[in-house]
Amino acid sequence: MKTTPYICVFYALIACFALNACENNLKDVERLASIKAEEPVDISYGVTVIYSDSAKVKAKMVTPEMRDYNQGKAEEYYELPKGVLIIFYDEKHLESQRVTADYAINRPKQKITDLKHHVVVTRIDGTVFKSEELTWNEKTGRFYNSVPFTITKKNGDLTSGLSIDTDQDFTDIHIEQQTGHAEVSDEPGVPFK
Numbered sequence: 001m002k003t004t005p006y007i008c009v010f011y012a013l014i015a016c017f018a019l020n021a022c023e024n025n026l027k028d029v030e031r032l033a034s035i036k037a038e039e040p041v042d043i044s045y046g047v048t049v050i051y052s053d054s055a056k057v058k059a060k061m062v063t064p065e066m067r068d069y070n071q072g073k074a075e076e077y078y079e080l081p082k083g084v085l086i087i088f089y090d091e092k093h094l095e096s097q098r099v100t101a102d103y104a105i106n107r108p109k110q111k112i113t114d115l116k117h118h119v120v121v122t123r124i125d126g127t128v129f130k131s132e133e134l135t136w137n138e139k140t141g142r143f144y145n146s147v148p149f150t151i152t153k154k155n156g157d158l159t160s161g162l163s164i165d166t167d168q169d170f171t172d173i174h175i176e177q178q179t180g181h182a183e184v185s186d187e188p189g190v191p192f193k
Helices: 005-033
Strands: 040-053 056-069 077-080 084-089 095-101 103-107 112-123 128-137 142-145 149-152 158-161 163-167 173-176 179-181
Touching: 095 128, 158 173
Parallel strands: none
Antiparallel strands: 040 056, 056 077, 056 084, 077 103, 084 095, 095 112, 103 112, 112 128, 128 142, 128 149, 142 163, 149 158, 158 179, 163 173
């Protein structure tokens, strides 16, 4: 049986494509095998996460980038390296406060979010909390830290301390080594502005 040159070229091309396909698959397998446990499994952009309880929205988290580490393992966590905005809502679904930070790590199994670098909590009543770190425990509904912070109220009162433990609404506040500043009025009968 005589083979034509076209058939030989055809078989040669098929063999090249098959070898290339195997090489690409092997490269993909090697790449996946070389992923270390601490490398992100998934990177998502423009992420919005809604926190709800009994079909009522309690909070919304927005971040430009979210990295999912160790998917499915006991120590699963999400890194938010480009900042985060968390908006909390009251029972009437009205915004009650905003939390911003330049960096955060969320541990969904523990329901803990660690906020870091330029952490600012702005309450609807004008109260502003600032610190370099703050942890939100979603299970207990509390914020806490152990680094210096300041709280400025709308009337100008300033409170600072070395650590804080407070409820989500900043009404039940426990402060260690607290200092403060309040403006005193010159008007009789009006002690504070």
